[in-house]
Amino acid sequence: MQNATADFRKVAVLGATGSIGTSALDVVARHPDRMRASVLGAGRDVDGLVALCAAHRPDHAVIADPALHDALAQGLRDARLATTPHAGMAAFDALASDADACDTVVAAIVGAAGLDSTLAALRAGKRVLLANKESLVLAGGLMMQAAREAGAVIVPIDSEHNAIHQCLPPGGDCGGVSRIILTASGGPFRGRSRESLADVTPAQAIAHPKWSMGPKISVDSATLMNKGLELIEAHHLFDMPADRLDVLVHPQSLVHSFVEFVDGSTLAQLGLPDMRTALAVGLGHPHRIASGVPGLDLLRHGQLDFEAPDHDAFPCLGLARAALVAGGTAPAVLNAANEIAVSAFLQGQLRFLAIPALVEHVLAALPAAPAATLDVLRDADARARAAATQALETGVIH
Known part of the structure; x- marks a missing residue:
């Protein structure tokens, strides 16, 4: 079913073959009467991108490596798809800003490589589901300014910032907020001493106990740099100074963040550790839509634990805070x-x-x-x- 309502959305998923991209496509596919994937983009995985195009039938597919354009075009022809192939990072930027190609952009390209396409979408006034934390860390001030000037809407997809987004009043008014507290799972090495981490292998570091993520993000979680980058993100997204941003380790990963208000109230958002919840919040905003994630059974999960982060074993968190202050x-x-x-x-x-x-x-x-x-x-x-x-x-x- 195509454009049945004025609110029907054409969604660009940039970083479609990654864990966040595939989760976003899962949510989009659950609501064919409300949205469709119109643009899919990937880095070098031509086969994965073609497979997703076969499943979701987008108008456009883009591969980051220009040398892979012909392979993408041939793959689409072999699959008998009408999807138009593109290649190169400039194509990401052009499609993200094209009013006909999409109105919503899932920015899930890993690393600083995602900055240009995210900025292009913001400058075009798009709704941006921001899953690329590095671009906000690199140029948060400029990105927020671009969003304000163009009337773009940013819905953060990191589970922690999405939780804060949900806890804040409509419009994101932070006037009554006294403190924001991000939760951290603690990663695969929670509770271990610095000395015991000397011989950690990449395979051990990417084995996250709660979340299914790419290798880079998983390592950042293991070092707690991920949480440090999220502090910087929160500063920009919610205009909150460093001294009003805190981190608590919460190994169950069921409470995704807290917002403390000046009247003594504290609101928390809880849910199972599944990125589809945050993506559904962004794709449906300001409405709630089904994500495929079941509700949270607290009786089955039992107690919720919290502890302070170990800055000696995981100094990246302190380095990130120092960079935020600087x-x-x-x-x-x-x-x-x-x-x-x-x-x-x-x-x-x-x-x-x-x-x-x-x-x-x-x-x-x-x-x-x-x-x-x-x-x-x-x-x-x-x-x-x-x-x-x-x-x-x-x-x-x-």
């Missing part, structure tokens, strides 16, 4: 250095405990500077990547 280019430097560090760890080139060491080294080498333009932030990102790579190549950090 402001300017510091969050961009933090994010870039972390991406290089995590990549090196996953390739067996860096020890787990050296991830925060490399990030700290790069932050010290590149002190925070004012960041009024995207060019300044891109330059800081590039210099941080170069500094991190040099530290690895020279053995300063190993």
